[in-house]
Structure formats: structure tokens, C-alpha cells
Amino acid sequence: MSDRQPPRRRVPGPARPERPSRSAGRRPGPGARPARRPAAARPAAPKVIRLGSPRPRLRMVGLALTLVLIAFVVRLLQVQAVDASTYAAKAEQNRYVGYTLAAERGGITDRDGVALATSVDAYNITADPTLFNRKQLKIDDGPEQAAALLAPILGQDQETLVKKLRPADRNLRYVVLANRQTPQVWKQIKDLKSALATKAESDAGTANVLAGVLAVPTSKRVYPNGDLAAGILGWVNADGKGGGGVEQQLNKLLAGKDGKIRYAQSGGRQVPTVGSTETPAVPGSDVELTIDRDIQWAAQNAITEQVKESKADRGYVIVQDTRTGEILAMANSPGFDPNDLSKASSLNMGNAALQDAFEPGSTAKVMSMAAVLEENVATPDTHVVVPNRLHRGDRLFKDDIDHPTWYLTLNGVLAKSSNIGTILATGQLGKTQKAANQVLYSYLRKFGLGSYTGLGFPGETPGILAAPDEWSTSQQYTIPFGQGVSINAMQAASVYSTIANGGVRVQPTIVRGTKGPDGAFTPAEKPKQTRVVSAKTAKTLARMLESVVDDAEGTGTKARIPGYRVAGKTGTANRVDPDTGKYKGYTSSFAGFAPADKPRVTVYCAIQNATEGSYFGGQICGPVYKQVMEFALKTLQVPPTGAPAAKLPVAFKP
Numbered sequence: 227m228s229d230r231q232p233p234r235r236r237v238p239g240p241a242r243p244e245r246p247s248r249s250a251g252r253r254p255g256p257g258a259r260p261a262r263r264p265a266a267a268r269p270a271a272p273k274v275i276r277l278g279s280p281r282p283r284l285r286m287v288g289l290a291l292t293l294v295l296i297a298f299v300v301r302l303l304q305v306q307a308v309d310a311s312t313y314a315a316k317a318e319q320n321r322y323v324g325y326t327l328a329a330e331r332g333g334i335t336d337r338d339g340v341a342l343a344t345s346v347d348a349y350n351i352t353a354d355p356t357l358f359n360r361k362q363l364k365i366d367d368g369p370e371q372a373a374a375l376l377a378p379i380l381g382q383d384q385e386t387l388v389k390k391l392r393p394a395d396r397n398l399r400y401v402v403l404a405n406r407q408t409p410q411v412w413k414q415i416k417d418l419k420s421a422l423a424t425k426a427e428s429d430a431g432t433a434n435v436l437a438g439v440l441a442v443p444t445s446k447r448v449y450p451n452g453d454l455a456a457g458i459l460g461w462v463n464a465d466g467k468g469g470g471g472v473e474q475q476l477n478k479l480l481a482g483k484d485g486k487i488r489y490a491q492s493g494g495r496q497v498p499t500v501g502s503t504e505t506p507a508v509p510g511s512d513v514e515l516t517i518d519r520d521i522q523w524a525a526q527n528a529i530t531e532q533v534k535e536s537k538a539d540r541g542y543v544i545v546q547d548t549r550t551g552e553i554l555a556m557a558n559s560p561g562f563d564p565n566d567l568s569k570a571s572s573l574n575m576g577n578a579a580l581q582d583a584f585e586p587g588s589t590a591k592v593m594s595m596a597a598v599l600e601e602n603v604a605t606p607d608t609h610v611v612v613p614n615r616l617h618r619g620d621r622l623f624k625d626d627i628d629h630p631t632w633y634l635t636l637n638g639v640l641a642k643s644s645n646i647g648t649i650l651a652t653g654q655l656g657k658t659q660k661a662a663n664q665v666l667y668s669y670l671r672k673f674g675l676g677s678y679t680g681l682g683f684p685g686e687t688p689g690i691l692a693a694p695d696e697w698s699t700s701q702q703y704t705i706p707f708g709q710g711v712s713i714n715a716m717q718a719a720s721v722y723s724t725i726a727n728g729g730v731r732v733q734p735t736i737v738r739g740t741k742g743p744d745g746a747f748t749p750a751e752k753p754k755q756t757r758v759v760s761a762k763t764a765k766t767l768a769r770m771l772e773s774v775v776d777d778a779e780g781t782g783t784k785a786r787i788p789g790y791r792v793a794g795k796t797g798t799a800n801r802v803d804p805d806t807g808k809y810k811g812y813t814s815s816f817a818g819f820a821p822a823d824k825p826r827v828t829v830y831c832a833i834q835n836a837t838e839g840s841y842f843g844g845q846i847c848g849p850v851y852k853q854v855m856e857f858a859l860k861t862l863q864v865p866p867t868g869a870p871a872a873k874l875p876v877a878f879k880p
Contacts, residue, residue, distance in 0.1 A: 295827070328442075328507065329482030329507035330345055330445050331510045335512065336519040336522070338519055341450050342450070342455055343564075346446055346592045348407060349442065349443060350402055350444050352436045353391060353400075353439050353440065353650045355391055355401060356396070359396075362438075368435050370388055373385075394404060412441045421475070422437075423437070447462040447473075449565050451519070453562060453564075456558075457577035458472060459472055459473060460575060460684075468480065470577075472513065486506040487503070488501075488503045507670050513737060513752035514738055514741070517556070517736070521857065524857040524861075528543065528557075529583065529833075537836070537837045541831070542558050542831070543579075544716055544828075545828070550827045551720075556736075558578045560572050560574045580679070581684070581686060582834070584712055584834065585708060585799045585813060586713050586718055588645075588799070590797070593675075594652045599766055599767065600763045602664065603654040608651075610636055612644050612646050612650070620699050621703070625646055626798060632877070633879065633880050634876065637873050637875060640774065641779055642876070670691060672758045673724060675689055679717060679734050680735075681735070686714070689711070708799055716734060718830050724758050726793075726819040728765070730757050731757075731876060734753070759789070768793050769793075776792070785851045790866050791823055791866075793818050793822035794819075795817055796816055797813070798841065798844075811836075811841070814845075815847050823869050829854050
């Protein structure tokens, strides 16, 4: 075998592109490199669009962003630095609401703690007007719809409510729709408000037009006894302030001090998770009066019946403790019910017993007799010859009835209430009429005429007592028997209490004390005391006043009380018509105290312009005096003294 290998066979591959020869037409020889195949033609490259430089655009964007940021920074500085307080205030206004917490008004009781005026829970119905606009309710007539629902519940005019719910100030967040409504009224509104809210949740077309109606707890004044003692108590007006009587006089003490509350709200509701600030209200003090409710009732009932029976303009009764000066009753007729002022007449809403000034008539004779006795110019037994007519100055004077010449004692002059006898007796007070006038005037002043009683009551009149050098010719002789001088009923009662108290005048009082929020009782200051006449003169006068009631010749026999010794005096005076300023009708009165020998209670009654039946004081006021005095003595458990009545002579034989 041969070592020589057979030649390899080439397998043809894919044809390569022929490469161009460096020398054209050159034939390759042995050992030469094979010729290259030509390369295939490449596709043309796509055309590239070259962009400009991005730097200018970036600069513009950066500049715009910088300007925007600068604007934000400037606004932020304005809001948080320059106008921070203004915007904070607006935010607070929109977010927070506040209202006053009304202090509970103090109560008024009688001397035994029986409630005469008290306060009960109530609500001020309020609203946020901004919750009634279209933005909130999606309707244009929200205020009208709300007013239509509220008007019958609150008893108010619908248009008035619309004006409150759509105020001129669109930023107003708080208005009062009605003050001091009962819990029942607020419950009605709440129930209706809840029903509308439930319906609005299920019906997108229904708007809760009462969502902005709210309530602020407060209190309402109530007078449990209706018109009893209304002239003393007064009333509380819509603003919660005393409008008359003790309510007005002691308003600051009774009212206490209101508090405040401020809280965050949303949609008319308090946000419980946000803190609130509250200043608690301080309750008012309670006031205890000297009035006895039962005696007040008896006095008011008696005078009301007599005023109706006599068809009189008005009347008053005062009951006073003779020892302490405390007023146990002060009744007026006609009166009013402070629970419902809509039915009250403005003429009857005061306290006529303190506000009316009138000529007292013969009840004033007791002061003339006090002066005569105290000055020692006469005694109860002094003889006084009383003609049917007496000429003095430019007038001819007479008694209430025509009579032959009376031969009376000084006691008889008082018992028969003789005007002429009183003129003759007081004429002895001085060597001249002018001097006598001065002496009488000094006693009238000491008895309290022409001065305020000391009660400090709203609207009280001091009466009218001119200085003696200003007395007309007729006044010199009429003032001794109670004409030409004016007083109020309390002054008249005080005169008789002074006699009953041994000649010492005790300033009348109507407040016993007060009880503060802490429960501590503070008694009222002790009343001022002034001696007017001696104890001897007072005792003598008491015996003389017994003759008016006890003696058959007296004018006050209708005031007798079985088992008790009664001292009293009748009065029938010409009345000045307040409309014309001229005399028209009469003022009928009766004043006195009991027991006469150990006085405890004074009662004064006066009736103005009786037009039916008798107008004499002894006839129409005597029975009132008896009825009230008898009730007061039993209520206070005052026993009869058992001592025999004094029998002073009324007349003498010439």
C-alpha cells in the first residue's frame, strides 16, 4: 500500500460575492490568491433629523416654575404673616359659634317660703341664617318653607320669621326666633326637624329646611298663684329683666350673672371632638318677702269683691304688722296676671297702693288729734261746740250731714268725724292761724306725709304736702280734715301703725331677706324708727279710735269684730279726677288696728269713685276692714285681750 493519501474533494458552498481585482484583466497564475467575490449592495441608511439644543427650553420652563413658586410664596406670606389675623378671625367666625348662658333667676317667696315667683326650664329658639341659603339647601325658598313650618308652632307672623332667616347681613350666623319657649314647643320643632332629616336621607329631592334651627337652654318666669300679689311682684319682660314691682326693684340681685359658651360647629351641629370654652352662669339670689300669702289672698279677695259691687274705679288694702313695720299684704283691684301680660291693661300693671296719690279725707284727722293732744291744747273730754256751718277765710264749711248744733267732746269730734270740730280743735295749736299751720305741718311731716315710705318701690309717689306758707286760705282749714293734701295708701296705713306702736313710726318693709346661690340667708337691714308722739298720746288716741267703732254714735260700727277691741277711723273725701284735675266722685276709706289695747295688726282700705250704692267709707270700706282684719288675727293666732273696752264720752250736755 502506498502511504499517499487520496486528494480531498471540496464541497461547493454558497457563492461569495466577487471582490474586484486590484488589476483588471489580470489572470491569476499558479499559487495566486483566489479572486474575491464582489460584495452585495447595502440598503441606503434613513435620513436623521437633528434637533436644536434643549437648553433654551429648559431655561423657559425653569423660569415659569420659578415665577409660579414665587407667586405661591408671596400669597403664603400674605396669608400667614401679613393678613394672618384677619383670615384667622374669618375662620374662627365660620367655624365657631357662641351664645349666652342665661343665669337662673332667683325665686321670690312669702314669709313662710311659699313660692310667689319661680323659674322653669325653657328654650330660646335660634337659627343660623347661613344654613338656609341655596348653597346649603339646594333650593331658593328655604327661609319661606322654614317660616311656614315654624310660624304656627311659635305663634309668630310668617313674614317676620322670613326676615330673620334671610337677614340683610349674609354673614350673620345667629338670630333669635323666639324667647323663652316651653320644652313642649322645642320638642315639636325637634320632632319635625328629625322627620325632615329622615325624609331627606331617602329622598334626594327633599331639603331639611329646619336643619339650621337650634335651641339655647334658658328659663321662663312663672307665677304659681296667678294674679295674687301681682302689684308687689311685678313681671319679667321679654329680655328677661324685671319690668315692675320687686322684679324690677331687685332685678340685679334676682338676675344673677349670665355665662358664655363657645364651640365648633358644622352644619348647625356641635362638633364634639373639638374643644369648647364655657364660662358658667351664676344663679340669682332668692328673695323672701314679708308678705303672708294667705293674708294677701284674703285682702285681695275682699277688695276685689267690693270694687265690683260698688262699680268703682279701683281699690287697695294694706295689712301691716304694727310692731315690726312688715307689710303682710298689699292688694290692688283690678290687678293683672303676670303669666299673661297680653291680657293685662297698662293702667293696672303697677302698684296703685303706692303709686296713686289721693286726698285721704277724715282718716287724716287722727294726725290732727295727735297734734292737739301732744301739744296739750285739749284732752279727749274737752268740750267742742260744733255749729251746722262754720265761716273761715273765704269759705263756709260744713260736715257730711246737716245737723243742729252738736255739743261734742274732742273724742266725739273724732267719733262723729266732724270737719267743723276738727277745724276748731286744730285752731288752738297756735296763737295765730299761721302759727297753728306750722305746728300741724310739723306733725304731718313726722308721720311721713310728703316723703317716700322707704320701700324704694318703682313708681312710688311721695304724695303732695305743700309748705305751710304756701297753703291757700281754704287749705289752712281743709288740711286738718284731710283735704288739700295727698298721700298714698301705704303712707295712710303707716300713720295708724305709728299710733298702734306707741307713737313710734317704723319704716315699712316688704323684704325680709335674701338667700344667695350658696344657700346662706342674709336678713334685711332693720328698718328706721322715729318717735312721732309720746306713748301717752298714742294710747289716748287708740282709746278715742275705739269710740269710732264701738260707740253707737261712731261712723265705723260696721268694722266691729266680735271678741276683739277694734280701733279705727272712717274717711270720705272729695276725689280729684286724674283726667280733668277737678273734683269728681269720692275716695272712701277705713283705717285701724286691733286689738285696740294691745295692737298687732293694722289694716287700711280705700276705694276710688264708687258709683253703685253707698260711697261713705264706713259703709263700703268698714266691712272690708272687718273681713281682712278678722282673717289676719286668726291667721296670726292673735287672741283677744279680754279687757273691757274704753268708754270715752262722745257728747256733753251744755
